[in-house]
Amino acid sequence: MSEGFPAAAAGSELVEQLRATLERAGELLRILEGNLQQASAASGAGDAAGGENDLEHRLATAESDVRELAARLVESEHQVGRLMNLYVAAYQLHASLEPDAVQAAIAEIAINLLGAERFVLLLRRDAEEGCEVALEAGMQGERSGLWAGGGYGGGDPMVDATLRDGVLRLGPAPGSDALAAVPLRVQGAVVGAIVVLKLLDHKPLLRPEDRDLLDLLSVHAASALFAARLFAAQDRKLRTLESLVKLARGE
Amino acid sequence: MQPRKVLVVDDSKLMHKMYEVMLRQYPLVYAVDGREALERLREHPDVELILLDVNMPNMNGLELLAGLRAEGNRTAVVIISTEGLEEDAARGLAAGADAYVAKPFSGGEILDVIARLPQPAAERAAPAAGEAAG
Numbered sequence: 612m613s614e615g616f617p618a619a620a621a622g623s624e625l626v627e628q629l630r631a632t633l634e635r636a637g638e639l640l641r642i643l644e645g646n647l648q649q650a651s652a653a654s655g656a657g658d659a660a661g662g663e664n665d666l667e668h669r670l671a672t673a674e675s676d677v678r679e680l681a682a683r684l685v686e687s688e689h690q691v692g693r694l695m696n697l698y699v700a701a702y703q704l705h706a707s708l709e710p711d712a713v714q715a716a717i718a719e720i721a722i723n724l725l726g727a728e729r730f731v732l733l734l735r736r737d738a739e740e741g742c743e744v745a746l747e748a749g750m751q752g753e754r755s756g757l758w759a760g761g762g763y764g765g766g767d768p769m770v771d772a773t774l775r776d777g778v779l780r781l782g783p784a785p786g787s788d789a790l791a792a793v794p795l796r797v798q799g800a801v802v803g804a805i806v807v808l809k810l811l812d813h814k815p816l817l818r819p820e821d822r823d824l825l826d827l828l829s830v831h832a833a834s835a836l837f838a839a840r841l842f843a844a845q846d847r848k849l850r851t852l853e854s855l856v857k858l859a860r861g862e
Numbered sequence: 863m864q865p866r867k868v869l870v871v872d873d874s875k876l877m878h879k880m881y882e883v884m885l886r887q888y889p890l891v892y893a894v895d896g897r898e899a900l901e902r903l904r905e906h907p908d909v910e911l912i913l914l915d916v917n918m919p920n921m922n923g924l925e926l927l928a929g930l931r932a933e934g935n936r937t938a939v940v941i942i943s944t945e946g947l948e949e950d951a952a953r954g955l956a957a958g959a960d961a962y963v964a965k966p967f968s969g970g971e972i973l974d975v976i977a978r979l980p981q982p983a984a985e986r987a988a989p990a991a992g993e994a995a996g
Contacts, residue, residue, distance in 0.1 A: 688968075688970050689968075691969065692968040692969055692970065695880070695883050695884060695969055696880075698883065699876060699879045699880045699883055700876075702879055703875060703876045703879055706875070715875075716875075716876060719874045719875070719876035719877070720876060722944060722965070723874060723876055723877055723880070723944070723965050723966060724876070724880075724966050725966065726944075726965065726966045728944075811944055811964075811965075813964050814966070
């Protein structure tokens with residue numbers, strides 16, 4: 612696995628190293644505390660005061676090191692988790708060339724990694740204005756009516772702005788129900804958007820690391836969908852041509 | 863707990879991949895619903911931990927768990943679900959789960975939950991080789 616996921620593997624090793632260092636620092640701290648107690652017990656005279664001060668200073672330094680290492684351990688674990696999410700999301704988005712499978716991957720990322728309860732995937736229509744709602748989840752309680760009927764014709768200012776300029780936006784924004792409007796970009800063109808309308812109840816807010824996942828979705832979801840749709844269209848053409856050839860041959 | 867083998871029961875391929883990355887230290891087997899999980903348990907009797915999604919087609923996680931416990935199967939089960947409400951956790955625990963984790967979760971969280979689970983009773987009861995010889 613580490614060959615396929617070098618960044619996360621390196622992160623895991625770093626976490627292990629930090630954990631080991633932290634444990635060693637804890638041991639040193641205990642030894643220092645023991646020494647300090649011994650020195651305190653043995654000293655009763657002024658000449659021991661200098662040694663005691665030195666030990667106290669070393670103890671304070673060791674405690675400070677432990678705190679710093681603990682903070683670095685937490686940060687490293689956080690980074691490893693973030694990298695894992697990004698790796699798995701990218702892997703799954705490009706694991707198939709079937710449009711339905713790619714859409715399912717987008718939904719799974721939104722639900723399982725982002726914690727979205729209500730969201731829609733919008734794709735620009737080729738010949739008409741507006742977007743089709745290619746995918747939706749948890750929309751039973753949605754009352755704005757903007758996403759009804761399998762299409763979106765505009766009306767949410769944050770989503771409209773994202774579809775117009777291709778900039779990822781996070782809510783809340785005046786007049787908008789969206790928590791996030793993620794543009795889907797392929798070769799500079801905005802081909803749609805993922806709109807997150809509600810998170811799971813136990814996840815009240817989008818976290819800073821969710822921004823990375825939304826950025827990844829913005830580029831990879833679009834290219835994966837685009838490639839899958841292109842492949843499906845070419846595959847259909849190929850099958851049609853093969854059928855025609857067979858017909859011409861009288862097979 | 864250090865399970866010898868872990869059964870992941872989840873209809874999401876994304877979650878299968880996520881577990882593969884998060885739980886590299888454990889051998890994993892996979893099922894996409896409760897029915898397939900029963901087959902995997904027959905094929906792999908050394909499974910010591912089940913990571914069980916609740917919402918699945920055919921046979922959901924709670925149905926599978928209730929069936930296992932009714933048969934006397936005491937394999938450790940961690941319920942994994944997007945339903946983070948307390949009553950859903952309570953339902954899972956009442957059905958015989960050993961722990962509950964709400965999605966989305968981090969690798970550290972799931973590893974902590976697994977580490978806190980008690981070792982299977984058979985292994986706890988088994989004497990060490992040295993003790994048996996002595």
